[in-house]
Amino acid sequence: MGNLRPMGLERWWVLVFLAPTLVGLFVGAFGSIFASVGISFTDWDLLTPPTPAGFSNYAGLPDDRLFMRSLVNTLAFAGLYVPLTVAISLFVAIGLNRSIPGLSFFRVAFFLPTVSSPTAVGLLWTWIYAQDNGVLNNMITAMGGDPVRWLSRDVALYSVVIVNVWGAIGGGMIIFLAGLQAIPKDYYEVAALDGATAWQRLWFITLPALAPSMFFQMVLTTINAFQAFDYIYILTRTGNGNSTMPTLVFSIYRNGFRFFRMGDAAAQAVVLSAMIMVLTVIYFRLQKKWGGQP
Amino acid sequence: MKRDTAADMLAFALLLFGALCMIGPFIWMIATSLKPVAEQYDGRLIPITPTSENYPRLFEIIPMHLLLWNSFKIAAIATFGQLLTCSMAGFIFAVVRFPFRNVIFVILLVTLMVPGQVTAIPQFVIFKFLGLYGTQAPLYLPAFLGGAFGTFLMRQYFLTIPIELAEAARIDGASLARIFFTIYLPLAKPALAAFAIFAFMFSWNDLFNALIYLPSNLEKTTLTVGLALFQTQYSGQWPLMMAASLISVAPIIIVFFLAQRHFISGISMSGLK
Numbered sequence: 001m002g003n004l005r006p007m008g009l010e011r012w013w014v015l016v017f018l019a020p021t022l023v024g025l026f027v028g029a030f031g032s033i034f035a036s037v038g039i040s041f042t043d044w045d046l047l048t049p050p051t052p053a054g055f056s057n058y059a060g061l062p063d064d065r066l067f068m069r070s071l072v073n074t075l076a077f078a079g080l081y082v083p084l085t086v087a088i089s090l091f092v093a094i095g096l097n098r099s100i101p102g103l104s105f106f107r108v109a110f111f112l113p114t115v116s117s118p119t120a121v122g123l124l125w126t127w128i129y130a131q132d133n134g135v136l137n138n139m140i141t142a143m144g145g146d147p148v149r150w151l152s153r154d155v156a157l158y159s160v161v162i163v164n165v166w167g168a169i170g171g172g173m174i175i176f177l178a179g180l181q182a183i184p185k186d187y188y189e190v191a192a193l194d195g196a197t198a199w200q201r202l203w204f205i206t207l208p209a210l211a212p213s214m215f216f217q218m219v220l221t222t223i224n225a226f227q228a229f230d231y232i233y234i235l236t237r238t239g240n241g242n243s244t245m246p247t248l249v250f251s252i253y254r255n256g257f258r259f260f261r262m263g264d265a266a267a268q269a270v271v272l273s274a275m276i277m278v279l280t281v282i283y284f285r286l287q288k289k290w291g292g293q294p
Numbered sequence: 295m296k297r298d299t300a301a302d303m304l305a306f307a308l309l310l311f312g313a314l315c316m317i318g319p320f321i322w323m324i325a326t327s328l329k330p331v332a333e334q335y336d337g338r339l340i341p342i343t344p345t346s347e348n349y350p351r352l353f354e355i356i357p358m359h360l361l362l363w364n365s366f367k368i369a370a371i372a373t374f375g376q377l378l379t380c381s382m383a384g385f386i387f388a389v390v391r392f393p394f395r396n397v398i399f400v401i402l403l404v405t406l407m408v409p410g411q412v413t414a415i416p417q418f419v420i421f422k423f424l425g426l427y428g429t430q431a432p433l434y435l436p437a438f439l440g441g442a443f444g445t446f447l448m449r450q451y452f453l454t455i456p457i458e459l460a461e462a463a464r465i466d467g468a469s470l471a472r473i474f475f476t477i478y479l480p481l482a483k484p485a486l487a488a489f490a491i492f493a494f495m496f497s498w499n500d501l502f503n504a505l506i507y508l509p510s511n512l513e514k515t516t517l518t519v520g521l522a523l524f525q526t527q528y529s530g531q532w533p534l535m536m537a538a539s540l541i542s543v544a545p546i547i548i549v550f551f552l553a554q555r556h557f558i559s560g561i562s563m564s565g566l567k
Contacts, residue, residue: 002389002457004464013470014390021383021402024439028413029405035416046422092312095305108554109313112320115550117499119518120539123525124323127532133335135322166316198301227409230501234522249502252411257506262415269412280407 040266057267067268070251073157077247078225080161085221089172097180114170122234125163156236156245163231172217179213215287219280226276248272327536334532348537357512361520368433368516369497375437376444376493377486383440384448385474389460406442418506430514432507444489451485452478488556495546517542
């Protein structure tokens with residue numbers, strides 16, 4: 001790391017260069033947290049001045065049906081999305097790390113959904129999931145089955161998880177590939193000399209060496225799971241602006257920016273952040289137990 | 295050895311199946327966009343009478359050119375703001391020693407965990423009271439306040455530049471600003487390219503903020519909000535909708551093909567260490 005000690009005028013340059021970041025950090029990020037907590041203790045519609053509300057916005061959450069449904073949906077979504085995304089992108093990366101023809105084609109193919117606008121791709125998936133004459137239902141009826149209402153209340157969770165996992169495999173794959181390529185080749189050569197099978201090499205060399213990438217990927221995917229919005233908005237929005245599968249972020253969006261109930265929205269945002277924080281701390285604890293280095 | 299060949303074939307077959315699942319939907323998007331509306335439900339992949347009529351029609355029924363321009367303008371300004379402020383901060387963190395450097399850097403990285411929705415509420419209040427609700431400014435102004443991802447990325451890259459370059463220039467009397475603009479920035483082109491692609495893509499694809507600040511004004515809003523509005527107004531007209539979707543994913547996909555390596559190095563840089 002560079003250790004130039006600024007002198008005289010240079011101190012001003014340091015300040016000028018850091019100023020945007022410092023403002024963003026202390027006013028933007030940390031100021032926002034305090035402001036959100038503050039707003040969550042008020043009732044505020046942005047038209048009239050805020051009135052103090054004490055804990056009522058939090059106390060009212062269990063009776064808020066949209067919120068409770070969103071909470072259950074978000075947890076169910078994360079419970080499916082995180083393990084599926086991490087496992088599939090790990091398998092894809094391990095597959096791509098072999099000497100296989102068409103490597104760059106595969107890399108592009110798996111990465112394509114990750115760079116595409118979730119709004120546009122979400123529209124595409126509403127077409128694939130369409131109840132009448134959508135591709136999936138056409139295939140099912142061709143095989144003699146009954147069409148499925150993919151985006152209805154009962155099924156939407158799974159349909160939405162599929163699209164979100166589909167869109168996230170590419171990012172995870174790249175992180176795992178980088179981790180795989182950092183494993184020294186000698187490990188495998190020595191293991192091969194000792195007569196280790198392919199499974200033993202995977203189990204005793206590859207997976208332990210990937211522990212840091214896996215940890216990083218778990219944290220990142222979990223944070224993303226709790227913040228999922230775009231696909232859900234496009235796929236599950238109903239005519240009246242509701243959703244067949246509302247998540248916490250959808251509920252925050254609706255309360256805060258559609259109904260301008262800033263106090264309720266802020267309370268829900270605080271709950272969401274607290275959940276993310278608790279999960280991240282749990283991950284870090286688990287990782288310490290495992291003994292891996294981040 | 296025999297076993298490895300079998301495993302390679304199995305891996306290849308599985309990957310091929312996976313790749314088809316990834317690309318298949320896009321092929322379906324292109325195919326549908328080239329069908330006349332009358333053929334949309336025929337279930338064929340290849341249109342019987344392929345047509346490009348959906349594209350010009352799209353520009354007639356919604357102000358597609360404005361949406362494209364708005365998205366481009368906002369993304370370009372936001373990308374400039376991110377490149378400038380993140381590389382300035384990354385440079386200082388990498389090169390200069392100042393009080394609390396490591397503490398501030400760690401605090402910056404912690405903000406990666408703060409959900410965007412928490413910042414969105416106070417930010418909305420501020421922009422509303424500044425009278426900027428309903429304008430494009432809230433979509434690019436925050437980009438001028440740096441950010442953990444970009445600062446981290448640029449710092450990592452600047453650390454690979456030998457510090458002796460800066461020291462020598464300094465002895466010759468160059469200011470920090472001069473060292474930054476004439477030595478460090480030109481040497482960091484690969485990292486800047488990678489980060490620029492990300493920042494642009496992030497802004498171009500953003501739906502949440504655009505929905506908050508520009509929910510309905512088609513003259514001012516972005517392509518993502520335009521698509522969401524289009525979805526409710528023209529539901530059931532799949533060829534038109536797929537044409538609109540294709541237009542909005544095409545620019546990023548083209549850039550991705552042209553600059554694949556930068557893309558991938560950007561992600562791996564952010565993912566390691």
